Amino acid sequence: MRFGLFIPQGWRMSLTDVPPEQHWETMLSLLHYADNAAAGEAVPGGEFAWESVWVYDHFHTVPVPSTEATHEAWALMAAFAAASQRVRLGQMCTCMAYRNPAYLAKVASTVDAISGGRTEMGIGAGWYEHEWRAYGYGFPSAGDRLRALDEGVQIMERMWRTGSSGTFDGQFYQVDGALSYPQPLQQLPVGDGGAQVPSIPLWIAGGGEKKTLRIAAEHAQYTNFSGSPEEFQHKSQVLEQHCRDIGRDFGEITRSANYNMVIGENQAEIDDKLAWIDAHFAQYAPGDQGHRESSLWRHGLMVGTPEQIVEKLQELQNLGMTYAITYFANAAGDREQIELFQRKVIPELQG
Template sequence: MRFGMFIPQGGDFELRGVPVTKQWDVIRDLAQDADAGPFESIWVFDHFITDPPSDEPTFEAWSMMAAFAACTSRVRLGQLCTCMGYRNPAYLAKMAACIDVMSGGRLEVGIGAGWYEHEWRSYGYGFPSVSDRLGMLDEGVQIMRQMWTTGSATLMGKHYQVDGAISRPLPLQDGGIPLWIGGSGEKKTLRTAAKYAQYTNFGASLDGFEHKSRVLAAHCRDVGTDFDAITRSVLLNVAIGETEKDVADRVAWVRAHYEPLLPPERLEPLLGYWTEGLIGTPEQIVEQLTEAGRMGVGYVIARFIDAAYDRTSIDLFTNKVIPELSR
């Protein structure tokens, strides 16, 4: 099993209380710690604002990719996932190719259709229908793959039209930058993944993972691609402790951190989200991940609830979980 680590960037209030002048220091130091450790990759979300909206700072994903390219040397750099509608796909492909070169060939591109309506509208993108957003995803991925493999792209689509858009430098990676298709829509998203993805990410839960895998496999058969060549991943929140009391304390910390920020109707769903991932002692989490591996999970991106404030959880996972699963 392979492991990536999510880096806090503020969108879920996970930098709350850290002075703004120190927030990038925290982000950079965590990225460099991951670079020195066993994690294969580091990841961020593609959001401009918090959910729900607030004045809390949120660092932008692709600015971070360029900065990570400069301040790390080993880990791969990814997003879960870039919203296709936020950037013209030819421009995004050009930007990604440059960052791939700047990083020495370490970029991953996670891409999806986008969902956060307030963010779309507040930034002036409107909010296209689900069908249109999925159509934008499919066309955009075609443009990006052309630009990374041939150095130019032409597509006269419904949503995007490019005519000989040039992308030089080419990415350093043979065959272009690996594509992660994020999302679990069974009719269109997983079909796009079957056609173009090297990796998929179904979301932040193991619920339904086996069913989504079967749907993806069926699409692969339909379009003539190799299901087994697509690595299936999952993003999982982690609350880990040496003892069950330590785990309970970690979960209690989450409530204490978020309770002053959100009204009850928003607080409880968020707490449910944070505590539905990997919760337990190292031994319990190894058992959970062993079962996930049997389900077909090949890559876990771990998100540590308290990463910006305390490295204990990361150290415990690094020392007592990863070695048991990456032998």
Template sequence: MRFGIFIPQGWRFDLVGIDPSEQWNTMKRLAQRADEGPWESIWVYDHFHTTPEPSEEATHEAWTLMSAFAASTSRVRLGQMCTCMGYRNPTYLAKVAATVDHVSAGRVEMGIGGGWYEHEWNAYGYGFPEIGDRLRALREGVEIMKQAWETGSATLDGRYFQVDGAIVRPLPIQRPGIPFWISGGGEKVTLRIAARYAQYTNFANGKLDEFTRKSEILRDHCDAVGRDYSEIVRSTNNNIVVGETEAEVKDRVAAIAARVKPYLSDDGFAREMSKYDGNPAVGTVEQVSEHLQALGDAGSDYTISYFPELAYDTSGAELFEQKVIPELS
């Protein structure tokens, strides 16, 4: 199994209490720590407003961070989970990503999806199209980026995007282009787009039964378009709280709850903490390893780990590095 790690950027109230003037230093320190460790990649989310509810707390922008991480790390690959197609013109996005690929010496991934956070769509003036329109726009955007990276230009007279000989140079260092992570588990459209274009997928958020079912749907889509299913790496995200004992895990979850509670409504707090209640990735080293091994046995070749305490306490991530990764790598 291969391993990536999320760098806290504020979106999940994971930089609260840190002065905004120090937040970049915190993110850079954690990125450089990952660069020196066993992680293959570092990741951020592509969102503008905090979740599970909007607030005045900072959320740092994903592609700005990609460029900054590119210049301040040397080994780890750089990903977004996942870039929202509706937030940037795809030709512009292809240009940005190609530039970051040069800054990073060829370490960029393109995590891309249709988007879902209605509040920030409307607040930023994008409207909030129906899901079918968002996913059809995703397909057009991926086609534009693929053309741009393979040939240096893009032309498409689409329903959502129209480009005519757009020049996108320099070409990315990675050939034939930056790898696509088509993210999301939509069974009729998203997984069909993944079958045609993706080098990687990301779905199910660590839920074993859902991962297994959607993997079979992806296989069916691959058969339909003539794609070798085994070419696509299937990944999951996991919200991880790990300890040596169950009591330690309980204390870690309590510390997370105490940190975020002042910033959330009662409903928002309940929704946030529900992500850890009954989650098989919240547990002892043995329990977390068993869960990830089960995902691996089901075909999850890559897991991306989110540690909610990372900006304040790296001991959980250190335990994972020392006792979980060696077991599963």
């Protein structure tokens, strides 16, 4: 199994206890920690490590919009690219409608050049209605958002692979000869002949069965959908059928999921971590929404000791979930859980 780590950027009220002038220092420190682990440092045996770091593509905090900072995803991607050497860099996930896809392809190619070929493109249709309307994007129907996602992914693939969008006259996007140089440094296989073309791995995020997973079957190198065993198995079966329908090898697509992690050596430590989460959201998101957020953590799948977490992840691995992207509450102020997970969980699943 492969592992990614979310960097606290503020969206989930993860920087509330950090003075604004220390936000970048806090993010950079955790980036360097993961980057060193990607080199085999601080991991028993030197072979088990974080493969990637991630941020969210959002503008306003959750569970409620607030004046707390939420740092912009692609500005962070460029900064992370320049400030790291080994760890791969992703967003889970970029909202297609927040940026024109031709422009987004250009931005991602530039980040790939800065990073030396370490960019991952998480992309989805978007869902945060308050944010959409606040920034003047309106809020189209789910069907229109998914059709825009499909068109945008096609434009990005063309630009990365050929350096030009060509002429694309879609319902939502129209481009005519938009150039994307530099092309990505990364090379991905295309067709059955072993040829490779410049491109960036596409992570199609979301579990919509009729459209999103169909787009994933057509274009994705990675998917990212529900992480519970029952839902993961069902979504995987739907994705496999889409692949069968279009004649694609289902095994070409790596299936990932995101997990809120609460880990402790014993129940007392776990209870302390959960108590911090309760107090945090009671302070920064008082009321029903904050209470619901705390409940999601408390009753989440990945709450337990290292042994319990390993057992849960092994079950998911047996279902085909081979890339777990982890989020730890209070990562900005307390790395104890991250270090415990790295010492006692990752080696058991990377053997």
